[in-house]
Amino acid sequence: MTAHEYARPDAHVHLGVFYPAIGAVDWAAPDAGDQVAFSSYARMAQTAERGLFDAFFVGDGQRVREHLDGFNTHDVSGRPDALTVLSAVAAVTERIGLVATQNATYNDAADLAHRLSTLDALSGGRAAWNIVTTDNAWTGENFRRGGFLPHDQRYVHATAQVAAILDAWDVDPLLPSPQGRPVLFQAGDSGEGRDLAARYADVIFSAHPQVDDALDFATDLRSRLVARGRAADDILFLPGATVVVAETTADAHEKAQVARARQVTPRAALAFIERGWGRDLSEYDVDGPLPDIDPVIDEISVIGGNVGHKLTPQQLVAGWRELADAKGYSIRDLALHHISDRGFVGSAAEVADRLAHAVRSGAFDGLNLLPARVPDGLDDVVDLLVPALQDRGVYRTEYTGTTLRDHLGLRPL
Amino acid sequence: MTTQIGTPQNDLRLGIVLDGADDPARAALAAEAAGFHLAVLGDPAARGGHARPLDAVQAAAWAAPRTRRIGIVAETEVVFPEPFHLATRLASLDLAAEGRAGWLVAAAVTPERAAAYDRAEPTPPEIRREVDDVIEVTRRLWDSWEDDAVIRDVATGRYLDGSKVHHVDFVGPTFSIAGPLITPRPPQGQLPVLAPWGLADPTAIDVAVLDTATGLDDLAGAAREARAAGVGQLLADLPVDLTSPASAAGLRRHLDALSHHVDLVLLRPTAYDDDLARLEHEVLPHLDLPAATGTLRDQLGLVRPASRYARPTEIPA
Numbered sequence: 001m002t003a004h005e006y007a008r009p010d011a012h013v014h015l016g017v018f019y020p021a022i023g024a025v026d027w028a029a030p031d032a033g034d035q036v037a038f039s040s041y042a043r044m045a046q047t048a049e050r051g052l053f054d055a056f057f058v059g060d061g062q063r064v065r066e067h068l069d070g071f072n073t074h075d076v077s078g079r080p081d082a083l084t085v086l087s088a089v090a091a092v093t094e095r096i097g098l099v100a101t102q103n104a105t106y107n108d109a110a111d112l113a114h115r116l117s118t119l120d121a122l123s124g125g126r127a128a129w130n131i132v133t134t135d136n137a138w139t140g141e142n143f144r145r146g147g148f149l150p151h152d153q154r155y156v157h158a159t160a161q162v163a164a165i166l167d168a169w170d171v172d173p174l175l176p177s178p179q180g181r182p183v184l185f186q187a188g189d190s191g192e193g194r195d196l197a198a199r200y201a202d203v204i205f206s207a208h209p210q211v212d213d214a215l216d217f218a219t220d221l222r223s224r225l226v227a228r229g230r231a232a233d234d235i236l237f238l239p240g241a242t243v244v245v246a247e248t249t250a251d252a253h254e255k256a257q258v259a260r261a262r263q264v265t266p267r268a269a270l271a272f273i274e275r276g277w278g279r280d281l282s283e284y285d286v287d288g289p290l291p292d293i294d295p296v297i298d299e300i301s302v303i304g305g306n307v308g309h310k311l312t313p314q315q316l317v318a319g320w321r322e323l324a325d326a327k328g329y330s331i332r333d334l335a336l337h338h339i340s341d342r343g344f345v346g347s348a349a350e351v352a353d354r355l356a357h358a359v360r361s362g363a364f365d366g367l368n369l370l371p372a373r374v375p376d377g378l379d380d381v382v383d384l385l386v387p388a389l390q391d392r393g394v395y396r397t398e399y400t401g402t403t404l405r406d407h408l409g410l411r412p413l
Numbered sequence: 414m415t416t417q418i419g420t421p422q423n424d425l426r427l428g429i430v431l432d433g434a435d436d437p438a439r440a441a442l443a444a445e446a447a448g449f450h451l452a453v454l455g456d457p458a459a460r461g462g463h464a465r466p467l468d469a470v471q472a473a474a475w476a477a478p479r480t481r482r483i484g485i486v487a488e489t490e491v492v493f494p495e496p497f498h499l500a501t502r503l504a505s506l507d508l509a510a511e512g513r514a515g516w517l518v519a520a521a522v523t524p525e526r527a528a529a530y531d532r533a534e535p536t537p538p539e540i541r542r543e544v545d546d547v548i549e550v551t552r553r554l555w556d557s558w559e560d561d562a563v564i565r566d567v568a569t570g571r572y573l574d575g576s577k578v579h580h581v582d583f584v585g586p587t588f589s590i591a592g593p594l595i596t597p598r599p600p601q602g603q604l605p606v607l608a609p610w611g612l613a614d615p616t617a618i619d620v621a622v623l624d625t626a627t628g629l630d631d632l633a634g635a636a637r638e639a640r641a642a643g644v645g646q647l648l649a650d651l652p653v654d655l656t657s658p659a660s661a662a663g664l665r666r667h668l669d670a671l672s673h674h675v676d677l678v679l680l681r682p683t684a685y686d687d688d689l690a691r692l693e694h695e696v697l698p699h700l701d702l703p704a705a706t707g708t709l710r711d712q713l714g715l716v717r718p719a720s721r722y723a724r725p726t727e728i729p730a
Contacts, residue, residue: 038511
């Protein structure tokens with residue numbers, strides 16, 4: 001495809017990194033570090049800043065994940081409060097954006113407005129809020145209000161919270177920021193989630209890193225933006241994705257495979273299917289077929305952090321059986337299959353070409369990376385992929401602005 | 414404790430409130446260089462218009478990585494916010510400060526704050542109950558992960574030993590919390606807890622903050638009461654104004670007098686940068702202060718406790 005055929009021939013790739021605190025983290029890797037130590041957060045943020053990333057994201061969780069009768073033990077668990085750790089990260093970085101995932105449901109609007117505004121002031125205008133919602137009563141057991149929010153009200157409530165917070169920033173800016181107010185990220189994929197994004201978000205942290213999917217998603221969002229009186233390019237798209245690069249494509253695939261195999265231990269594979277069956281399955285051989293018994297539960301439990309599971313256990317298990325039959329999968333194979341495949345794996349040159357193509361086509365504006373481990377899981381991307389992107393003229397060679405709005409290229413407020 | 418006139422106590426520790434400074438990090442670093450043992454970031458809600466409007470825990474987290482030795486104490490109002498969030502944030506501060514964090518408890522109850530949080534304004538006994546409950550649940554949440562909960566056992570595929578993480582199951586009149594905390598055990602295990610004398614259960618806190626406004630005799634009386642009630646350490650809260658030439662010498666004498674009754678003095682400067690310079694050059698060098706070192710618990714002479722939920726290891730017969 002020649003330059004004049006690209007929708008956005010001069011587009012640059014924006015990169016963010018999400019500190020991996022949950023899910024498929026390669027904690028058993030020999031170089032894996034302490035998940036919660038501040039030094040791990042500092043190291044990863046500084047690496048990202050060395051790589052001229054737009055932003056460093058920290059997630060949020062308000063209840064320790066459980067599994068069957070106990071706690072989820074096979075995944076990493078335990079994390080600091082996002083705004084507290086980011087305030088400390090602000091002190092050891094200079095330019096990189098700092099994105100705090102914060103729950104709209106279990107936070108007081110005035111308190112949240114003040115805390116986000118504090119990060120923005122301390123960091124010199126580098127703060128953002130990644131808006132998420134929770135609605136289950138199980139999480140509510142940690143809070144004064146309890147599980148007060150019906151599932152179908154969560155976006156109504158979140159919209160009201162966002163409006164109140166924007167108002168607070170607008171009406172009473174106790175803490176002036178060079179970027180005006182924190183940037184807003186949003187990640188909902190449902191119709192209501194997309195509407196919330198179309199109303200308020202500056203950046204969509206989406207779930208669609210594959211180009212065709214991404215183009216459809218972007219087209220839909222842009223039409224919602226226009227319907228709300230915003231410009232079609234008022235929003236950036238930054239899908240979440242895993243990226244594994246190495247000198248050669250073969251090395252990259254090997255690296256990815258080794259990490260995946262290490263993550264899918266027998267315990268992890270069994271835990272994966274136990275979610276569907278609802279009971280302990282440790283008597284089954286993970287290298288053997290799926291259990292031929294039925295699930296003992298009627299709905300997927302929320303305690304494992306399974307957000308918005310639309311299938312019944314019976315449907316979930318039926319789907320797994322179909323897949324396992326078609327591919328001759330063992331339990332372990334099935335679990336491996338489901339480790340996030342939202343990935344770009346290859347040599348730095350290959351991945352850089354794909355990303356350049358994607359942003360120039362208008363499919364997305366960049367990626368929000370999820371490294372496999374801390375604290376050095378981003379090193380290869382910074383050492384290998386960033387120079388390859390720079391060589392192709394699709395990536396900055398220095399920060400030209402000081403605020404997160406600057407890095408993202410958002411219109412000034 | 415009898416007053417020993419003219420015998421300087423050289424185990425006095427000094428703190429300084431950073432609220433008047435422009436940048437909490439620069440201010441904390443300067444205080445550390447001057448020899449202070451701890452720095453306090455005030456809660457804007459508790460201080461009204463007298464504190465910079467930065468969130469105190471975040472300002473403390475911002476100051477923490479720039480410093481090496483000074484204790485970093487964040488003040489938080491506790492009656493209205495979510496106790497689970499407070500516990501998480503303070504544990505996270507201790508991580509950022511690598512074990513040098515502390516918590517100053519405050520209550521700021523006004524009709525406006527109650528209305529903003531959609532609650533009836535609590536009465537004084539209800540405030541006391543709420544404060545005690547928040548301290549209790551926070552301590553339980555800090556203990557909810559035992560120190561060795563994260564095991565990284567590759568052989569069995571377990572990152573975590575699930576038997577070493579605990580629900581706290583706190584049930585109270587104004588809130589209930591299941592737990593565990595989302596953050597693992599803080600570096601200090603339990604952050605030192607400071608509170609104004611009379612605000613909280615004396616045995617639930619580590620340091621009681623005594624008022625100096627009504628004079629030394631009143632303070633000495635309060636100090637005796639607090640020690641009798643079981644408080645471990647006492648801190649005198651002392652506003653300072655170093656504008657007049659004689660004020661540095663006057664402050665040295667005042668600190669000497671206070672040192673017979675309390676373990677720490679917290680200075681509250683009016684003009685931060687000017688006052689700090691005078692403190693550094695004209696006051697602290699005369700006081701023969703011990704060096705700040707280790708965690709804040711170390712500084713306060715507090716042993717690091719194991720989690721209350723930890724079982725002693727059974728040795729098989």
